[in-house]
Amino acid sequence: MSAEAERKTETIPEWKREEIDDLAAFLGRYESVGVVDITGIPSRQLQDMRRELHGTAALRVSRNTLMERALAEVDEGLEALVEFVEGQVGLIGTNDNPFGLYQQLEESKTPAPISAGEVAPNDVVIPEGDTGVDPGPFVGELQTVGANARIEGGSIKVVEDSTVLSAGEEVSADLANVLGELGIEPKEVGLDLRGVVSEGVSFSPEELDIDVEEYIADLEAASSAARNLSINAEYPTARTVPSMLAKAAGEAKSVGLSAAVESPDLADDLVSKADAQMRSLAAAIDDEEALPEELRG
Amino acid sequence: MEYVYAALILHETDEEINEDNLTGVLEAAGVDVEESRVKALVAALEDVDVEEAIETAAAAPAGGAGGA
């Protein structure tokens, strides 16, 4: 008997049973359900976030074991989310589209300072520029943590963007000091979606992070491709036939002008062309005596 | 491109750009006319202002028209 099955058969206290049922009912109310990381968010801030989500999504926090149970009990593929229940997490549900939820959560994230001993969630960069700090020992501190800094024009300057810590590395006390002094807040605090199941389909955060601009670029590329194919293969469509007509007309004009075809439709252009050629030839003549007054430079 | 040229001839002479007329012009030029292409062209032209399309071409720089 597997450990999981074993757990299911054990007798559960009444309050746990009720909590699981409650969680399951919560999960059942939404088309899209996700697991969010709430690590390091103070409870008051969590309350604010709940309020901001009101109307679009709901957040429910409980013991991890109970959340796992509820996810496994509700059908609809939610068991795929069990693997994300680890650390400080909550369940989030929405009936709006999950892509919008992801975007909303990302936008609501706020920067926060990082303390010594914490693990950097992403690369920590000290940007190029004037620190505004007077010359002093701070330049040494900057150099110690790996920033390319020097004294210039009466203050300490960082000469180039300097990556002082890579994602996943631990922040040292020195670095925490330097970042604090510079006011750099490398953390993004907020609800961090780990995974979503929407109507039975699982999405990773990467899949939820859709770039609308990219889709527009794809639409444009696809419609260009179709235009090109239509015109190059000479298969007319309502969208491309005007271009094909213009192209054909342009070809006829080009042939007509280069052959100097005496057509009423080309007469204007032929006269213009002759005039332009005459002027061009006149411009190539150095001796003004050879030209009538109108054509003298 | 001969199908498009044929449509333009009909347009210039104020004849209707329909299957019969296109086929007639093309056959007179010795083209082995494909009915489906004629149909497709007529369908594509249904809501198109031919004159406007041509004028765009006329407005454009006259094809470099080189040659003597």
Added chain:
Amino acid sequence: MEYVYAALILHETDEEINEDNLTGVLEAAGVDVEESRVKALVAALEDVDVEEAIETAAAAPAGGAGGA
């Protein structure tokens, strides 16, 4: 243009661009498919390197080239 898009889907998925496949795709999109247009498209694409034709920039659109 939907006929051309249908051809491009088939091209992308390495399916043959023939009458049956085109008709299938178009019907799935709710198009009231005209056989002649399908035939014309297949004929037009017969001698064309689709990949190359896609990439070769065609003429810019004529002015008010609206149309559906």
Added chain:
Amino acid sequence: MEYVYAALILHETDEEINEDNLTGVLEAAGVDVEESRVKALVAALEDVDVEEAIETAAAAPAGGAGGA
């Protein structure tokens, strides 16, 4: 890119660009449809003016179709 072409077919035929319709078109083209991509496409296009994108592309000196 076949997902985008499918969306464009639906746009041309004035059908709604929704999951069912996209899936239908793609399956008809023999595509092994990924539901998550369909959902993402529908969500992404929700606020996009497809017609505008088409016109932008048409106005630009159509370079080769990039994209995936």
Added chain:
Amino acid sequence: MEYVYAALILHETDEEINEDNLTGVLEAAGVDVEESRVKALVAALEDVDVEEAIETAAAAPAGGAGGA
């Protein structure tokens, strides 16, 4: 311009651009053909590389380009 278009159709179909052929195409389009214009056209095209002239047009930003 119908005379030039007629010449271009003949060029596309590899038929000789002579008086008889031009007259045939134009008459099929319902044109009341002027013999002198046909003769003049044939004479004018005699020394011109039609293919090259067509390609010159293609090289220029056909259509779309703002007018003068």
Added chain:
Amino acid sequence: MEYVYAALILHETDEEINEDNLTGVLEAAGVDVEESRVKALVAALEDVDVEEAIETAAAAPAGGAGGA
């Protein structure tokens, strides 16, 4: 193009652009004049305001006519 040049010489000297005058100028230049082209040119210029056509040309970025 010599036929057009001849017409413009006549225009410059305020002589009538008719068949006789054109033929005269061209023959003086050793051209083996084709009557049909002369006729066609006279007809083509009938409704053209030569002066206006020239001014339009002059107004436009003058034919690349840069310095010598």
Added chain:
Amino acid sequence: MEYVYAALILHETDEEINEDNLTGVLEAAGVDVEESRVKALVAALEDVDVEEAIETAAAAPAGGAGGA
């Protein structure tokens, strides 16, 4: 201007651009020819590549003249 056009006609017909020929063309057009200007033009053109000068003009947007 008529002197320059006369030179262009001669160039076009592969006749030598000399005093006699120019005078002949101009007189045929009814011009009261000034010998000194003819001389000056012939001398000036001696160092000019007429073909090249003409092509410069042709390459530029042909006179903005619209109207089909």
